[in-house]
Amino acid sequence: MKTVLIADDSTFMRKWLKQIIEKHPYKVIGEAKNGLEAVMQYQKLRPNIILMDIVMPKVNGLDALRKIIELDPCANVIISSSLATKNNVTSALQYGAKDFIVKPHFSGLIKVLDKIESEKNMPPL
Incomplete structure (x- = not known):
């Protein structure tokens, strides 16, 4: 099964x-619930x-994104923001996000999750 980590300071948004x-x-x-936890959870859970x-x-999401990509250049990060x-x-x-919602x-x-998963499974050219 494909796995997802949700990083958002809003409990409501994470549940939704x-x-x-x-x-x-x-x-x-x-x-x-913050960017620091997101980096730590990524390292632990992959x-x-x-x-x-x-x-x-x-740590804001853009800084956390940079750190995660630094740790794993193949990480699949989608930024989701009202800003x-x-x-x-x-x-x-x-910085390496695969998409912005x-x-x-x-x-x-x-559709975005599926697209990332299908691209990940495509053989290199």
């Missing part, structure tokens, strides 16, 4: 995302995909 994700062939194996907010205490400014989206993608528009979330 978990409900959406687990209706499909994905299992949420961990949650983090999920297939990380779904991460930007605005979080201690979809051009700068945030551009920075997230430059604007909160709370999660209708395409599963």
Whole structure:
């Protein structure tokens, strides 16, 4: 089963995302309420995909993204934020995020997860 780590400082958002994700062939194996926890949980759990907010205490999502990619350049991180400014989206993608989803528009979330999983399983050219 494909595994997901959700990193968001909002308990409500983590629960909502978990409900959406687990209706499909994905299992949420961990949650983090700040960027520091996200990095630590990633190292411990090694999920297939990380779904991460930007605005979080201690370490923000963009800094956590950079650290996770530094630890594992093949990590599959999706940034999910209501702050979809051009700068945030551009920075997230430059730092190694696979995609950017604007909160709370999660209708395409599963398609994004599936796309990442299918690309991961494609043979190199």
